Amino acid sequence: HVAGKSTFIRPSEAVYNGSTDFFVTLLTRLQAREKVGIVHCVPREGTPGFIGALIPQLEERDEDNEQIRPMGFHIIRLPFADDIRKLNYEPSIEPNAAQVDAAKSLILKLKAKQFSANLL
Secondary structure, eight states: OOOOOOEEEOOOTTTSTTHHHHHHHHHHHHHHTTOOEEEEEOSSTTSOOEEEEEEEEOOEEOTTOOEEEOSEEEEEEOOOGGGOOOOOOOOSOOOOHHHHHHHHHHHHHHSOSSOOGGGO
């Protein structure tokens, strides 16, 4: 079992009549309550399903009323208990104060003063 990328879903009236009303109601209720849905998802008939988290995403528009993000859900595959392993991390070298200061200085120089996702 592998954790992968999320899948974005939207309703389809052509496939399921009335799906948009249900979809929008569920999305707005989850968003208003700051909750996620836990679902059993079967991506295609005949394939094994998985347990996932249904994360709501409201529509977002810019100042020109152009859509930035569509309304929908992200489904994130949740791992099974045996997929979760403990991370045994032991730092081998501790940085000294001069190294920490140099890293902080470098990071401050890398920050973009004006960044917008629209530039991507």
